[in-house]
Amino acid sequence: MTKEPNVRRRDAGATKAAILEAAHALFARGGYENVGVREIASKAGVDAALVSRYFGSKEELFAEVLRSGERGDDVIGSELDGLTDRVADLMLDPEEKKSLDDILIILNSCASPIAGRAVRDSINERFHCPFASVIGGDHAMVRAQLLGAMLLGISISQQTSGDFSDDPEVRARLKQRIADILALAIKPL
Amino acid sequence: MTKEPNVRRRDAGATKAAILEAAHALFARGGYENVGVREIASKAGVDAALVSRYFGSKEELFAEVLRSGERGDDVIGSELDGLTDRVADLMLDPEEKKSLDDILIILNSCASPIAGRAVRDSINERFHCPFASVIGGDHAMVRAQLLGAMLLGISISQQTSGDFSDDPEVRARLKQRIADILALAIKPL
DNA sequence: GTCTATAGAAAGATAGAC
């Protein structure tokens, strides 16, 4: 396996971006503890030493991935109107799976003794608070957490057990059911 | 730190049980990858070498922990009547948190490349199938997976973000809300 | 700006003494 010393013209910015993107995708699949810097570098097409070079450490890279992720209102939108249908769509549409990477990163890294703290802080800042702003009303944070719990649960279930059903007819009815559940989650207490 | 060579009279059965119990508790908190055999042995009050001695490997110990865990119908009961209230109670009652350890083990270990497969198989056998038996009707497996997703989501949310609220009044209304959501999850499609 | 080589730490597993 001979190495051509990197085809990409030397460009710190591009290299850094490539590492960040690779880390984002890999952390979503395996979580902080199950992904190595070698693997990240390999996917980004660069050398492993550059990860430390540009981000300081794996931990700091992970924090940067969290910061670069979408905020809750990017995921669910900022309009309360039609929110439940939109999100139910997002959860079941295989085309949109990329949008759920940020949820998977949370899910798969929250048990880590190193990354766990950052993950927990990030959930509040990036998801619960924006959710609460969008849904408003009394006890908005409680209802926002409940909404977040539903999204987490559905995401992890699909990741671990596969899609709920292959039958388009069933999926359509399921989508409506999930929309109804989400409506119940955000309804004033 | 001088070591008294184990107070417990030499008893393979008791030692094995102690290791299994310690592993169960620790895997629930940290997941497969974040818990070492040294840590498990320490909590069990035995030497680390005995883990391999009695279980073969950490991986086999984990599989044994999965097998020894509760089945879905132990958690939700086998009566459809009153199920949603019972489970909502279980999710929010801090006294019952121990019952949710099996859910946390799933949650915190599913990303592991080693333990992930066993976890995924276990979800179906131990949770979705019993759930489907209890709730019955058309598309029982789809609805069972949806019920499981709700339980997973609420569990992980409480683990990562803390309890939804400290106010007993709010918690009571939230419990009712969760019961309503669960009812919607298992309702015929 | 990128890569090679390696230091240093931590974890799982095992042989053999007691």
Add this chain to the structure above:
DNA sequence: GTCTATCTTTCTATAGAC
């Protein structure tokens, strides 16, 4: 039946060559 000592692997991080 239990514990000590150690082997092997794997991973992060870094110094220094190119």
